[in-house]
Amino acid sequence: MNKAMIFNIQKFSLHDGPGIRTTVFFKGCPLTCLWCHNPESQAMEQEMLYDREKCVMCGMCAKVCPQKAITDVNNSMVTDLEKCDFCGECVIYCIPGAREIAGREYTIDEVVKEVLKDRIFYEESGGGVTLSGGEPLVHIDFVEQLLKRLKEEGLNTAVDTCGAVPFEYLERVAEHTDIFLYDLKLVDDEKHQAFTSASNKGIIDNLEKLTEIHGNVHLRIPIIDGVNTETSFIEETLDLIEGLNITEVHLLPYHSIARHKYKKLGREYEDALMKVPTSETMNRFRAMLADKGYNVKKEENREGLH
Numbered sequence: 001m002n003k004a005m006i007f008n009i010q011k012f013s014l015h016d017g018p019g020i021r022t023t024v025f026f027k028g029c030p031l032t033c034l035w036c037h038n039p040e041s042q043a044m045e046q047e048m049l050y051d052r053e054k055c056v057m058c059g060m061c062a063k064v065c066p067q068k069a070i071t072d073v074n075n076s077m078v079t080d081l082e083k084c085d086f087c088g089e090c091v092i093y094c095i096p097g098a099r100e101i102a103g104r105e106y107t108i109d110e111v112v113k114e115v116l117k118d119r120i121f122y123e124e125s126g127g128g129v130t131l132s133g134g135e136p137l138v139h140i141d142f143v144e145q146l147l148k149r150l151k152e153e154g155l156n157t158a159v160d161t162c163g164a165v166p167f168e169y170l171e172r173v174a175e176h177t178d179i180f181l182y183d184l185k186l187v188d189d190e191k192h193q194a195f196t197s198a199s200n201k202g203i204i205d206n207l208e209k210l211t212e213i214h215g216n217v218h219l220r221i222p223i224i225d226g227v228n229t230e231t232s233f234i235e236e237t238l239d240l241i242e243g244l245n246i247t248e249v250h251l252l253p254y255h256s257i258a259r260h261k262y263k264k265l266g267r268e269y270e271d272a273l274m275k276v277p278t279s280e281t282m283n284r285f286r287a288m289l290a291d292k293g294y295n296v297k298k299e300e301n302r303e304g305l306h
């Protein structure tokens with residue numbers, strides 16, 4: 001059966017396309033952007049999150065774990081992931097909610113059933129369903145089938161993509177996708193490699209080709225002080241997209257609320273280089289794009305940034 005690893009199905013999302021939407025977050029991404037707000041989205045596999053600040057060291061998780069995978073190391077409950085089979089017992093018995101498993105496999109039927117619960121809100125608000133991540137298109141067979149089913153149900157569909165996938169994947173889903181939310185992070189390839197661990201050559205190539213076969217591509221640009229707030233970045237972006245059929249540009253200001261998630265995953269958050277952009281920067285970038293005739297949206301309150 002076709003299944004995919006999903007870490008969240010977010011209801012009442014207002015920032016992933018028009019109207020009220022349900023956003024389905026897939027696990028697995030070809031990029032590792034330094035500023036990623038969903039670090040649990042990057043790995044394809046399930047992960048264990050542990051919040052030491054919520055943990056009261058009752059030891060219940062270790063007691064109920066059938067694999068004996070949890071031990072107290074220096075007053076912190078450490079999980080041996082070699083032993084853990086993600087049965088979820090420790091999460092159930094952790095009363096303060098210090099433990100959480102990121103990701104579980106869903107079938108297409110399960111996702112469709114879940115998103116259809118909010119059909120009334122989509123209809124009243126002009127909303128629909130957005131597939132995001134991570135990178136949803138790394139689950140291409142599942143996503144293609146899911147989008148077909150959503151269209152059969154008459155729902156508006158959006159795909160939020162980093163573009164770092166074979167172009168054939170974008171082609172396969174294009175006819176079942178009403179809106180592409182296409183990320184552009186940096187134009188300079190060296191910087192792109194340094195901050196995301198991958199080249200942007202294929203991403204830019206795919207963007208150009210996608211705008212030739214699809215009429216509703218929204219460009220999403222994360223704005224991070226210390227990474228891409230030089231005026232030259234927007235100038236390079238304007239050069240790059242000149243003549244492309246881009247229907248909207250979304251500017252997404254960086255914020256640092258993801259720090260706690262890195263901590264829960266036991267990962268470092270390398271945020272020393274990154275700062276929240278000033279309103280002046282956001283307004284200037286918006287004006288530069290609007291001056292060239294682009295329909296620009298600033299998404300100040302959006303939680304996810306990737």
Ligand code: SF4
Pocket residue numbers: 064065066067068069070079083084085086087088089090091
């Ligand atoms: S998910 Fe299951 S196996 Fe893994 S640590 Fe928790 S109780 Fe143990």
Ligand code: SF4
Pocket residue numbers: 054055056057058059060061062077093094095096097098099
């Ligand atoms: S059950 Fe929860 S609160 Fe208790 S020790 Fe384990 S993680 Fe901490």
